Amino acid sequence: MSTTVDFTELSAKHTGEASKRRLRARYWAEMRLKAYGIIAIAIAAAALLLLLSTVVTKTAGVIYEKYITLEATIEVSDRDRERLADQNPRMRANLRRVVQGAIATAIPGEIGRRESRQATSIVSGDAGLFLGDRVKADLNLIGQTVPFDALLDDNMQLYLKGVVGRPEEIESAGTLSISVPDEDGFVTASFDPSDLGPIFEAIREQRANDAERARAEQRRQQNAVDVTERQLLEAETDEERAELQSRLDSFVFARDRAETNADELMRLATVIGEGARYTLAETDPSLLMRAGPGWLKFTEVERGEAKGLIYLPLSDTAPVGTEFAEGEWQAFMMERPEATRLQTDRQVVWMENFEDRGLIKEVLNTRILSSSDSASAELAGIWGAVVGSFWTMIVTFLLAFPLGVMASIYLEEFAPKNRVTDLIEVNINNLAAVPSIVFGLLGLAIFVSGVPVNILGYEFTIGGFLPRSSPLAGGAVLALMTLPTIIIAGRASIRAVPSSIRDAALGLGASKLQTATHHVLPLAMPGILTGSIIGMAQALGETAPLLLVGMNSFIQEPPSDPLSPGNVLPTLIYQWNSNSERLFDDKTAAAISILLIFLVLMNALAVLLRKRFERRW
Amino acid sequence: MTETANIRAEIGEDQRGVPSGEPAVGVAESEAPTTAGEIKIRCKGVDVFYGEAQAIKDVTIDIEDKAVTAFIGPSGCGKSTFLRCLNRMNDTIDICRVTGEITLDGGDIYDDDVDPVQLRARVGMVFQKPNPFPKSIYENVAYGPKIHGLASTKAELDCIVEQSLKRAALWGEVKDRLDAPGTGLSGGQQQRLCIARAIATAPEVLLMDEPCSALDPIATAQVEELIDELRRSYSLVIVTHSMQQAARVSQKTAFFHLGLMLEYDDTVKIFTAPSHEKTQQYITGRFG
Numbered sequence: 057m058s059t060t061v062d063f064t065e066l067s068a069k070h071t072g073e074a075s076k077r078r079l080r081a082r083y084w085a086e087m088r089l090k091a092y093g094i095i096a097i098a099i100a101a102a103a104l105l106l107l108l109s110t111v112v113t114k115t116a117g118v119i120y121e122k123y124i125t126l127e128a129t130i131e132v133s134d135r136d137r138e139r140l141a142d143q144n145p146r147m148r149a150n151l152r153r154v155v156q157g158a159i160a161t162a163i164p165g166e167i168g169r170r171e172s173r174q175a176t177s178i179v180s181g182d183a184g185l186f187l188g189d190r191v192k193a194d195l196n197l198i199g200q201t202v203p204f205d206a207l208l209d210d211n212m213q214l215y216l217k218g219v220v221g222r223p224e225e226i227e228s229a230g231t232l233s234i235s236v237p238d239e240d241g242f243v244t245a246s247f248d249p250s251d252l253g254p255i256f257e258a259i260r261e262q263r264a265n266d267a268e269r270a271r272a273e274q275r276r277q278q279n280a281v282d283v284t285e286r287q288l289l290e291a292e293t294d295e296e297r298a299e300l301q302s303r304l305d306s307f308v309f310a311r312d313r314a315e316t317n318a319d320e321l322m323r324l325a326t327v328i329g330e331g332a333r334y335t336l337a338e339t340d341p342s343l344l345m346r347a348g349p350g351w352l353k354f355t356e357v358e359r360g361e362a363k364g365l366i367y368l369p370l371s372d373t374a375p376v377g378t379e380f381a382e383g384e385w386q387a388f389m390m391e392r393p394e395a396t397r398l399q400t401d402r403q404v405v406w407m408e409n410f411e412d413r414g415l416i417k418e419v420l421n422t423r424i425l426s427s428s429d430s431a432s433a434e435l436a437g438i439w440g441a442v443v444g445s446f447w448t449m450i451v452t453f454l455l456a457f458p459l460g461v462m463a464s465i466y467l468e469e470f471a472p473k474n475r476v477t478d479l480i481e482v483n484i485n486n487l488a489a490v491p492s493i494v495f496g497l498l499g500l501a502i503f504v505s506g507v508p509v510n511i512l513g514y515e516f517t518i519g520g521f522l523p524r525s526s527p528l529a530g531g532a533v534l535a536l537m538t539l540p541t542i543i544i545a546g547r548a549s550i551r552a553v554p555s556s557i558r559d560a561a562l563g564l565g566a567s568k569l570q571t572a573t574h575h576v577l578p579l580a581m582p583g584i585l586t587g588s589i590i591g592m593a594q595a596l597g598e599t600a601p602l603l604l605v606g607m608n609s610f611i612q613e614p615p616s617d618p619l620s621p622g623n624v625l626p627t628l629i630y631q632w633n634s635n636s637e638r639l640f641d642d643k644t645a646a647a648i649s650i651l652l653i654f655l656v657l658m659n660a661l662a663v664l665l666r667k668r669f670e671r672r673w
Numbered sequence: 674m675t676e677t678a679n680i681r682a683e684i685g686e687d688q689r690g691v692p693s694g695e696p697a698v699g700v701a702e703s704e705a706p707t708t709a710g711e712i713k714i715r716c717k718g719v720d721v722f723y724g725e726a727q728a729i730k731d732v733t734i735d736i737e738d739k740a741v742t743a744f745i746g747p748s749g750c751g752k753s754t755f756l757r758c759l760n761r762m763n764d765t766i767d768i769c770r771v772t773g774e775i776t777l778d779g780g781d782i783y784d785d786d787v788d789p790v791q792l793r794a795r796v797g798m799v800f801q802k803p804n805p806f807p808k809s810i811y812e813n814v815a816y817g818p819k820i821h822g823l824a825s826t827k828a829e830l831d832c833i834v835e836q837s838l839k840r841a842a843l844w845g846e847v848k849d850r851l852d853a854p855g856t857g858l859s860g861g862q863q864q865r866l867c868i869a870r871a872i873a874t875a876p877e878v879l880l881m882d883e884p885c886s887a888l889d890p891i892a893t894a895q896v897e898e899l900i901d902e903l904r905r906s907y908s909l910v911i912v913t914h915s916m917q918q919a920a921r922v923s924q925k926t927a928f929f930h931l932g933l934m935l936e937y938d939d940t941v942k943i944f945t946a947p948s949h950e951k952t953q954q955y956i957t958g959r960f961g
Binding site: 472473554564567570579 | 760762765767790791792793794797798799800802804805806807816817820821867870871874
């Protein structure tokens with residue numbers, strides 16, 4: 057043995073300086089760990105908050121939808137009259153022309169042939185159908201002039217929400233005088249030379265930016281020229297030289313063009329507003345002017361003068377040599393160029409006019425809940441996907457729940473404990489971790505496409521009995537995916553039933569089956585249900601496997617049964633998100649919100665079940 | 674001599690103790706009809722294996738009708754395992770294997786044509802921890818008769834439930850709240866409920882696996898009283914850790930040690946003049 061230890065000496069170490077140091081270090085380590093934890097939680101919370109706030113703010117954009125109140129004179133063709141009189145509600149009349157006429161009436165002044173398309177497209181493509189439905193409900197309206205609200209096109213709604221910006225007022229102090237239009241309809245507006253400063257600055261800035269870009273292009277081409285020249289010097293054969301020479305020529309050409317371009321743009325940038333007249337292109341900010349009740353748009357501008365078109369009449373009488381005193385007119389700049397937005401300047405002017413006249417109306421958007429998918433963003437809704445999700449979930453539950461419960465009760469209560477059941481257990485646990493897309497592939501092969509088999513010359517197909525895109529196929533795939541979750545949850549809650557209950561029942565002479573069904577299963581059921589609901593919630597949010605069985609088709613009708621084609625909420629979100637229309641962005645967020653609400657409700661139900669039936673043994 | 678005297682003194686403290694020297698008939702015996710001696714269960718050369726390990730080695734024992742037989746012995750000696758052989762509860766354990774012969778009224782209970790479910794209706798069991806079903810008191814007692822078809826009408830079932838609860842000395846305490854959950858009763862009441870539940874299936878033999886080990890002394894006394902009462906109608910086998918309890922309630926006692934049954938005799942004999950050295954050491958508290 058080693059030398060003896062003096063424990064009194066050891067005890068003294070508890071109060072020494074070294075022990076205090078050790079204690080401080082321990083506290084410090086604890087503090088550090090706590091700080092790391094708090095930081096981690098804060099980051100997670102911030103990420104969640106960011107996600108939720110993005111979704112909520114975007115959703116807020118579609119809570120209301122915008123209508124325009126029009127006066128329509130209901131005149132219908134014979135064909136439409138027939139459709140209107142038909143009792144079948146699926147026979148719908150599209151009173152497109154009536155709506156077009158109503159819009160033309162709403163817009164002050166004449167609208168030319170070329171503008172009529174723009175006028176028609178301010179309302180939704182289905183506005184005529186909606187009016188038709190209303191007339192169908194009340195045939196007495198035919199021949200009358202009635203006010204009606206037409207749903208605005210998505211681009212107009214976005215414009216009114218200010219997504220592409222609204223015309224900004226720029227300084228305009230003096231008097232404005234407008235000349236008589238020439239034969240092409242152009243007028244010249246004269247104003248104080250100090251007015252409209254910002255438009256010049258904006259254009260100048262844009263030109264300078266363009267010039268900078270042209271310079272960059274020039275530098276790039278110069279680089280290519282340098283490299284090719286060097287290669288040319290090192291070239292050995294004539295053939296090579298000839299090829300390099302031709303490439304060099306093209307680079308030089310491109311460089312020179314870029315240089316000229318940049319020089320011209322720089323020149324323009326410096327002369328704008330300095331006497332020279334500048335032609336406003338479609339890629340420039342738009343210059344608009346409101347004078348009295350009318351609107352003008354200018355295509356050429358210089359200090360004190362601008363040339364443009366009358367978009368809306370300046371007065372009730374002909375606009376001959378009209379003068380507007382200070383305050384009677386305003387100049388506006390629409391910073392976003394016409395070419396980069398889906399609303400023409402004419403439509404912008406119309407919308408401003410409608411809004412001034414109080415014709416625009418905001419209504420709570422129930423359409424997004426009640427209508428199904430549509431190609432037009434303003435018409436699209438989630439109802440079809442909700443119905444599809446509902447059918448899919450029903451199928452999933454009906455397949456996965458009984459199978460899962462039976463499998464878990466067999467494995468827990470009846471199966472002998474041997475290598476085979478161990479193997480099954482391990483595999484079920486592994487199945488729960490299999491990526492869902494694999495289940496999608498499996499489902500596609502077995503349920504939808506079928507697997508061609510050739511045995512000894514006999515050719516046949518295994519599976520392939522479910523229609524593509526149907527909630528039945530989707531539900532079957534999701535059932536495959538949910539099954540392991542339910543089995544694992546089921547086995548855990550069956551195992552949680554104390555064996556004393558089994559002993560009690562068996563001791564009374566109950567059979568194994570009676571013990572399982574009378575005692576074990578009822579006691580395990582809340583746990584199994586909780587697990588199943590969580591599995592179903594997971595399935596409700598699943599996208600990838602459903603894409604594979606074709607549940608991302610464009611379907612405008614909610615599926616009437618599990619066999620008809622449909623899509624589900626997550627695949628609808630996926631489809632909408634890849635749509636280019638801007639309004640679909642907001643609708644995607646709205647659909648996500650609704651999906652989240654469903655998921656939260658399901659999880660709340662699971663928590664409630666667990667709390668309500670929680671039992672301590 | 675001194676040791677024996679000590680044991681006598683110990684037993685003498687108990688009111689129901691038996692004066693030494695007298696045959697294996699206690700005070701209770703005089704009240705009960707003397708059918709003791711008729712053999713209910715015969716076990717011959719019983720071996721029990723858990724996988725490779727042998728838990729019970731060659732046990733031969735005859736259990737009398739209308740008497741209480743106590744199994745005593747240190748922990749892990751196999752007395753509970755052996756008890757569970759008597760109604761084939763060991764069948765529920767996969768790796769458990771029983772050999773030898775056990776007969777109930779002359780019929781081999783491990784015979785192929787004996788259904789363990791049917792057997793357990795005849796040989797009831799009460800467990801160490803009170804384990805009422807998480808259902809109402811009524812449902813607890815009525816469950817056995819229901820699954821065995823003992824009652825054809827609701828009135829008959831009510832009658833069975835009432836009788837069983839009365840025999841388990843629980844009726845007075847619960848008759849007003851038969852719909853209350855059985856799990857809401859106190860520990861002693863729960864155990865008597867379990868006994869009532871076992872009685873309700875009209876068994877012939879009642880096995881009790883340490884029925885009082887989870888109970889306080891008052892509840893223990895009540896259950897012991899009940900056991901003594903039940904002896905009139907059933908053959909009872911009780912596993913206990915408490916030697917006082919064995920002495921108080923049983924007429925016959927078997928001492929188990931390391932899977933072997935070392936001694937089986939009248940309770941009085943075991944506690945006063947054990948023939949085996951190990952028994953003597955155990956009952957005097959030298960080990961166990």
